[in-house]
Amino acid sequence: MKPVEISTMTIGESRIGLLRGHRKDGDWSPVTGSRNHVQLEQMSFNGFEKPRSWDWHEGHKAAFFESLVEEAERAGLMHLVDSLGKAPIEARAVSTMKAYAGENQRRINWSKSLPASLSEEHRFTLYLVDRAMSAGSSSLAKAAAAFKLANDGLSPFASQLVSDVIKAQRRKESESRAQPTQVSVNTVSKIVDMVQDDEKSERNALVVTLSFYGLLRAEEASMLKWSDVHQSGNMLKLKIRRAKNDQLARGRETFCDWPEGSKRDCLLKRFRARASMRPGLDFVFQNILNGTKLTPSAISGIAKDTLAAAGVSATHHSLRRGRANHLQQSGVDFQAIKETGRWRSDAGLRCYLSDSPRAQGFTVTELGDEVGG
DSSP states (O other), X not given: OOOOOOTTSOHHHHHHHHHHOOEETTEEOOSSSOTTOOOOOOOOOTTSBOOOTTTTOOHHHHHHHHHXXXXXXXXXXXXXXXXXXXXHHHTSOHHHHHHHHHHHHHHHHHHTTSOTTSOHHHHHXXXXXXXXXXXXXXXXXXXXXXXXXXXXXXXXXXXXXXXXXXXXXXXXXXXXXXXXXXXXXXXXXXXXXXXOSSHHHHHHHHHHHHHHHTTOOHHHHHHOBGGGEEEETTEEEXXXXXXXXXXXXXXXXXXXXXXXXXXXXXXXHHHHHHHHTSOSOSBSSBOTTTOXXXXXXXXXXXXXXXXXXXXXXXXXXXXXXXXXXXXXXXTOOHHHHXXXXXXXXXXXXXXXXXXXXXXXXXXXXHHTSOOOO
């Protein structure tokens, strides 16, 4: 399978390419014999017509655009149709659309052997039950969202069935799920103490330290530049170029305690001095050998390995969870934690927080006394 070539394409076209595949000779490439079935294979557009902005739709949505195109071509309004087709894509993050494309491709591949007489809704509900045998509830929910975006939704009964399949999977998970790991302040301090006098060791420790205190997601850490890092006394300001609750990329700022002269402060300044002597990009976290920006997956891998070296089995996201709980236990109120960590919703943050005496109203004085059973 050839990769999508996006060097001569706009961002919008590349997104559509991920979703649709290609058109050849004015007709859809067949997948299951259905004209409206989306082909999401990532193929080269060399020698083929560039994908139209609405080509990734299925079912009634595809039919809507086909009929609209016939009228728009006669009226010279195709530029408006193109903008209309791009709207659902550009309203969502690139990572979201990429995930949806992968889910729809998986569904389409699975459906190839099904009878052509089955409707798309029937195909999807059967696929979802089969997927539930090996995938978690979050993957099922993502598959449902991807299907609804490409199609015109589900009937009330099918929608209820899909919801029940996802809820049933969540119930199964809750019965066997282990408590999420939280990285503590002591673990982060230990990692700083373990730093050796070399650039890679300093970088890896800083990945953990900045991610912890800045509540950074792996993608946010990957995109962090030195021009985004500013210190004022005992406070460090990090500019987050794009967060989950900042889909328009206006930028968010996160402030964290960073005592001047502390071990972590010395680590940051030492590594920054090393970076200033190297040509290359402005990104904080780069590949030591070639100076390229570290990907989110590389950031996650470094965090996991660095934590393991400190004797802790945890992931990069455990840093975010640990810091949120540390702030709560330190008396920081819920709304401040939400703003600092850039959570989009209260429900999202609550999934991270453990029960805490402070969160339940106990004061510092009361916490100093032994509480009887």
